[in-house]
Amino acid sequence: MTDILIVEDDKELSVLLTDFLRSEGYTVSAVESGERAVQLFERYGARLVVLDINLPDMNGFAVCSKLRENADTPILIVSARTDKEDKLNGLDLGADDYIEKPYDIDILLAKIKGIFKRRYQRSMLSASGVTLNLADRTAEIDGRPVELAAKEFDLLALLIENQGKALKKEYLFSCIWGSDSDSELQTLHVHINRLRQKLGDDPKNARRLLTVWGVGYKFV
Amino acid sequence: MTDILIVEDDKELSVLLTDFLRSEGYTVSAVESGERAVQLFERYGARLVVLDINLPDMNGFAVCSKLRENADTPILIVSARTDKEDKLNGLDLGADDYIEKPYDIDILLAKIKGIFKRRYQRSMLSASGVTLNLADRTAEIDGRPVELAAKEFDLLALLIENQGKALKKEYLFSCIWGSDSDSELQTLHVHINRLRQKLGDDPKNARRLLTVWGVGYKFV
DNA sequence: GCAGGTGGTGATCATTTTATGACCGATATT
DNA sequence: AATATCGGTCATAAAATGATCACCACCTGC
Secondary structure (H helix, E strand, C coil): CEEEEEECCCHHHHHHHHHHHHHCCCCEEEECCHHHHHHHHHHHCEEEEEEECCCCCCCHHHHHHHHHHHCCCCEEEEECCCCHHHHHHHHHCCCCEEEECCCCHHHHHHHHHHHHHHHHCCCEEEECCEEEECCCCEEEECCEEECCCHHHHHHHHHHHHCCCCCEEHHHHHHHHHCCCCCCCHHHHHHHHHHHHHHHCCCHHHCCCEEEECCCEEEEC | CEEEEEECCCHHHHHHHHHHHHHCCCCEEEECCHHHHHHHHHHHCEEEEEEECCCCCCCHHHHHHHHHHHCCCCEEEEECCCCHHHHHHHHHCCCCEEEECCCCHHHHHHHHHHHHHHHHCCCEEEECCEEEECCCCEEEECCEEECCCHHHHHHHHHHHHCCCCCEEHHHHHHHHHCCCCCCCHHHHHHHHHHHHHHHCCCHHHCCCEEEECCCEEEEC
């Protein structure tokens, strides 16, 4: 998964921004249309999206809500449109910020840094007696160390990161596995099952890793 | 713990903002100095801080870093100082946003709402004692948790979203089921029926989910 | 008050979704 | 090379849902 997905049709600006952010150590993908943005995001995901509103195909707002359907990845809208209505619209759609063009690239960087720090630089994730140490990828359950396989760890981390929130199976799958084949959703079930065993959770009476019927799973 | 702590020495502005946010359902405390802000925060905490930079005593930046020492409560800096340096400074200190004065109060609200939603998963729909938490797809009726099946949840959410408004059966059906077959409208009746049972609503004397004869249903 | 249409409701049952044990190839470990 | 672990697929079981049916109740216009 790349750190930052840039959706910007101004090629020059896009390249500039991409290079700049790369020089700051982020991995960056850039696309020039809404269509491609959604495509790329659904396939590979991203940790943060910088989204222009005026795009050749879809409207940026449409992209925003499309992305928001599954993920709550931070979205920074960047636009030359300065109307109040546009801003409210963007924020209502779940954008984390609405930055007017032209913007100062250092300010943008500061905001991006802030979001990454708040959002991703946690070294520990914990909830309901489960603690994940993201640095050394160890896990503790009710104070006891537990061995988690890589996929299990990632899956649990994702769930705990969004604790309390019901996550769609498709979303979970695309986050961990990246693409979406059909029958392979089954795989997710298997992994959930294995996780539950290690968590000591009985699905019929799960205390932590709950099934949300018709939707997916949530960690509480 | 109050939802929002306002740190602002302009009394008029402070009162305006306080009233406005209260009318939006937040609990609000307001202070006029950095000293008091830190004091109050350490004593009672807050879920979000709106922080002015120009304060009579301490500098707002100092307040910001002071608050950050212990808590990672979201901080929105609001200031008449528009220098790039100030903004960078604020963001580096861990502020979630730096909003220039004069600001539009609706934009501020939108940002606050966004933070509450992202951070505290407060994205609720509620009416007449029924509360749906869209994030984790749980429901409460008169304070009691209730299990709703996927279709039931979606249907109720749609009705509450448009509360007070009579929705045509065909509309409801196409929203939830997507297509529109004829005889299957009956299905909607069945689901409404189940919802009413869970809501404790007797159709003859419904208090919440009303039948609008010849049209459809409405939630009041 | 009657007829026809509209809405309500319990029961049934096929379908969809989820759970889980077994298996197997790939990869890492000793 | 032997062994263990991981991670994926398959087959099958179990569970929940939700569509439909059948029938009843109610409304409304005549």
